[in-house]
Amino acid sequence: MNRILVCIALLLGSVRDPLLAQNDFPDPNFDTKLDAEAFKKEYPSLLDATSFEVKLSKGNILLLIGKKYSQLKLVQRPDLLVRQFWAEYSPVIEKLPEDTDGTSVQYVLNDDDDEPQLRWKKYPQGTPDFTVVDKELVRLKTVQDTLHITMNKADQQAELYLLANDLRDIPLLLDEIREKTTYLLTSMEKRTDPVVLDRSPEVYGRYLGNRQVQLVNFGSDMLIFNPRVGLGYIRGHWMTSLDLGATLYLEKSPIKPTVGYQHQYFFGQNAEGGFKAYQNGFVLAGLSFFKKSEKGTIGRKPVVQTGQLTVGYLVQRRGTYYEPRTWRVTGAIDLTPHLRVAPEVYFNGTFKNLTPGLRLSVGL
Template sequence: MRVFCLITVLMMSIVGIVMSQPAGTHIVESRATAKFVGLSHIEIELGQRNTLLIGFDQFAQVQARRNIDSVLRLFVADYRKIEDTTQNSTQAIHALLKLGDESRDMALRYTPQPATSFRFRDGESPVEVKTMQDTLQVAWVSATSKEIPADFAVYFLVNSLHDLERILNSGGVNRKVEQALDSVRNFKHHNLTSPRYNFTLLQGLDNKSTFRTPGLARAPFLSFHPGVGVGLIRNQWVPSFHFDLEIVPNRFQQVGYFVGYTANFFFQSTADNALRAYRNDFVHAGVSFYRKDKGSRTANFNRHIASFYVGMPVHRSGSYFESNTIKLGSVVYKNYLFRVHTEVYMNGFFKNVFPGVRIGIGF
């Protein structure tokens, strides 16, 4: 087996495979929080585009499992025994290591590159380029459940899983982890060691730490939604603009409460064939419901289920609405900037009822 591995490494050197991975932090990428477990994250740069990322809910979890070098030693020894050297070396490997109370499991997933890439230099042979990194994900599972927990995991995002042995031989990662934990303890503005807070910490090769979005894990936040649209109301096409101010109690709840303002513009021809505009404005209040991402405990506020609202007129011109008009509405479809409203207008409660529909574009 050892001879076979040496031959494989020699063949790889002859083929000339190199790694081409753009530098940059992983946790700030689009939808990164959906890929990594935990409400808080510590990302540590290890050099040569290799990265350690820890996802957790509570700071105490990191303190309890900060001896990551011991886990690396277990993985390196186990991976030597099961490594499939016949696989294409440009494939990305995702290794999932589940640590139980009495045993450990490992699952390997191979992802081929979408295209074969080469690099050319004058006077040299073409070099095949590996464009995707390998990942080692470490999860601690209980004896009663083998499910991957959503509150703590360790990730190594590396050019090759073989780099993990080199990282160990260069001193490991425990010291860098301790430096990151010290930065958390010494943070001046909040007690980030408290379970009430969540944060993202980025630690560079110079061991300097940068904090992003530190704050209460369950803090409420405001969301502003302006937009324009056109609707069919009382057998007329009616342009409109609107804006809503929504408060979300916290990102763990799939509900938001909003107040808003809608201005509708009606156009009518006069006796001398002139076109006259009438404006009718409503204020409204309502509630929105959102979905959760699969495998996530937090709501995804881009995945809208429905909204319901009730409105009253605050400005009227023309004979389109009475002062006692009540508007009942709902957003029955929303896809990013596009939304469809169904509305019912009535004079008082269910008197002179007429329906309307409005198509809007906005945030």
């Protein structure tokens, strides 16, 4: 019966999106960002692509682990799963000898009619520690017990680890597990769309207590298109430009390559004295630079572009504005998300006829 109630609760929870969003919690504090590499080192060979840590009282810790954010819906109410385990096996746990050895329990639940699978393992404490109580030497337990619950449903799987000082303390932790886990997941979904979290190749979160939440989200890579129009002054002539660029935003790489094409229009007179537009074109390649931002977004990412460094080569030439084999080096600075200033240097051949230029452009 307990198992049926747990499955019903998990099913009801899994259809709510955003997760547990109806709870009215105080706004979390996101002052510090989670260091993903340091987080992984704390739990070597344990974490998966989506992993969350909840700091409980007295050094107890809860971990929620899955390959995707959506899979964590299977364990979004870890208190129910832990409660089910305790209801079935508390008589066994309470009869365990009170020694300093660690206990590891693996508990596997399936969505079919299979019985839960259970494995127990005892492992001795490495270095003995002692204290004095009532003038008697008492050996201290310094290793934590581990409750590892795996939830399988169809082709999805999620896990939770309860790292407890003593498995006998489970009843004292149930309310705390529910409240703190709900707060962490709700806070994350207030900050980042669950769809983005689910598409991200890596997501890590932590609840440290006292509304302190840490989050790092390695969102999926994306291709950013940058159409722009501009006005420039080059070699004593005014010109307008039309740019079309594309930047490959690689989430986990500091290098964001960009390619593009710039069409330039110079206006002058032809041999008959009439008005004529002279078109010149450059192919471009280089790097784009971004920074994290709480105010701006590109796609669904909280980033803004700060600048760009490109090298261009003349592929279309009309008029006498450029010599054959002309190169261009541009270092652009984004003044706002839409306004950019771009100092440039033009030359042909091996740095011949070096000429500065300047452009202002607006766009995406």
